[in-house]
Structures are given as structure tokens and as C-alpha cells.
Amino acid sequence: DAGVIQSPRHEVTEMGQEVTLRCKPISGHDYLFWYRQTMMRGLELLIYFNNNVPIDDSGMPEDRFSAKMPNASFSTLKIQPSEPRDSAVYFCASSLGLAGEETQYFGPGTRLLVL
Amino acid sequence: AQTVTQSQPEMSVQEAETVTLSCTYDTSESDYYLFWYKQPPSRQMILVIRQEAYKQQNATENRFSVNFQKAAKSFSLKISDSQLGDAAMYFCAYRTSGYALNFGKGTSLLVTP
Numbered sequence: 001d002a003g004v005i006q007s008p009r010h011e012v013t014e015m016g017q018e019v020t021l022r023c024k025p026i027s028g029h030d031y032l033f034w035y036r037q038t039m040m041r042g043l044e045l046l047i048y049f050n051n052n053v054p055i056d057d058s059g060m061p062e063d064r065f066s067a068k069m070p071n072a073s074f075s076t077l078k079i080q081p082s083e084p085r086d087s088a089v090y091f092c093a094s095s096l097g098l099a100g101e102e103t104q105y106f107g108p109g110t111r112l113l114v115l
Numbered sequence: 116a117q118t119v120t121q122s123q124p125e126m127s128v129q130e131a132e133t134v135t136l137s138c139t140y141d142t143s144e145s146d147y148y149l150f151w152y153k154q155p156p157s158r159q160m161i162l163v164i165r166q167e168a169y170k171q172q173n174a175t176e177n178r179f180s181v182n183f184q185k186a187a188k189s190f191s192l193k194i195s196d197s198q199l200g201d202a203a204m205y206f207c208a209y210r211t212s213g214y215a216l217n218f219g220k221g222t223s224l225l226v227t228p
Contacts, residue, residue, distance in 0.1 A: 033215055042221060043206065056215070093160070098212060098215075100148035100211060101167065104162075106159065106160035108159050109159075
């Protein structure tokens with residue numbers, strides 16, 4: 001398996017623009033997670049899905065952020081409008097389940113810079 | 116809420132030596148799992164080692180081992196025979212079944228020749 005795939009790897013945009021990050025989880029994994037990594041706050045969980053349904057979005061910072069999972073093999077994280085403070089590395093991860101021993105597999109991340 | 120604390124922002128070790136990275140956590144749960152993830156400059160998050168709280172035996176994966184002290188809520192990572200490729204950010208993480216991972220802020224490990 002190719003692992004978790006994220007695109008783009010790097011994104012530079014201007015404040016106010018819409019940004020869409022994409023993720024393809026590992027085939028057969030029922031759970032998909034979106035994390036944000038910044039120097040100040042470390043790794044934060046934004047939202048996660050189970051069988052394409054959002055389960056916990058309490059980590060989504062504000063209404064400018066939205067995430068969807070239209071099918072088992074694709075998810076998007078959208079920021080509209082983007083702001084400089086959204087600059088971070090965004091990770092997607094997937095796992096078979098949420099049992100404690102289940103391993104989460106991470107994608108390579110998308111480095112977002114909002115000017 | 117569970118918190119994970121890594122008190123060492125940076126650590127340095129010489130090649131072939133041993134280094135220990137510290138992690139403490141706060142929880143009221145009795146059954147949980149602890150993880151160490153490695154993040155090299157490529158940014159890829161790689162699982163290094165995992166420990167189940169109900170197991171008293173410390174987990175070991177080749178040169179990586181943990182010292183799990185449940186009563187003290189401590190979960191340190193020992194890297195033996197350090198190699199240049201071990202240089203990375205190391206994140207301690209906690210989870211209980213049914214919940215996502217909760218990460219510490221990370222420790223940056225520098226390996227010197």
C-alpha cells in the first residue's frame with residue numbers, strides 16, 4: 001500500500017484566498033484524522049471521521065475551517081478565507097479502528113503558508 | 116482532559132551513545148496506550164514504539180526501549196547506540212480506546228558524530 005497520501009505537499013497563498021487540502025487514507029481504514037502542527041501549539045487534532053462521518057470536530061478552530069469525506073478514499077480540509085495565522089503543517093492520518101492499540105498512520109503533511 | 120508533557124525541548128547525544136527522552140502524562144484512566152513517534156526533517160510521522168498501560172513489561176523495539184512507570188505517570192524513551200539517522204523530533208502521545216491521539220510538544224534530538 002502507498003500509505004496515506006496528501007496533496008499538495010506545499011501551498012503558498014495570499015490572505016483571503018480559499019485553500020483546499022486533500023487526503024487519501026490507507027485502503028480499508030475506517031478512521032481518518034486531520035491534525036495541525038505549529039511551533040506554538042504542537043500537534044493538534046482538528047477533526048476525525050469514522051466511515052466517512054465526522055465524529056469529533058471540536059478541534060476545528062473556527063467556521064473558516066471545514067472538512068468533508070465524500071467517500072472512503074478521499075477527504076478534504078478547506079480554509080476559507082485563509083489568514084496568516086493558519087500557516088502550519090497539516091497532517092492527515094488513518095487507522096483501522098479506535099481501539100487503543102490501533103496504529104495511526106500519518107501522511108507526509110501539507111506545509112501551508114498564508115501571506 | 117489528558118495532558119502529555121515533554122519537558123526537554125532539545126537533547127543532544129553523541130553517536131553510539133545512549134540518550135533518554137522524558138515524557139509525563141496526566142490521566143484518570145486505568146487503561147490506555149502510550150506511543151513515541153519520530154518526525155525526521157522529512158516531516159513524516161513514524162511510530163517508534165507503543166506501550167499498553169496494563170502491561171508491566173517495558174516495550175522494546177531493537178535499539179529503542181521505554182521505561183514505563185505507571186504510578187508516576189512517566190513514559191521515557193531510551194535510544195541505545197544512537198545513530199545519525201536518529202536525529203529528529205520525538206513526540207510522546209497518549210490515547211484511550213475510542214479517542215484520538217493526544218501529543219506532547221516534542222523533543223528535538225541532535226546526534227553528533
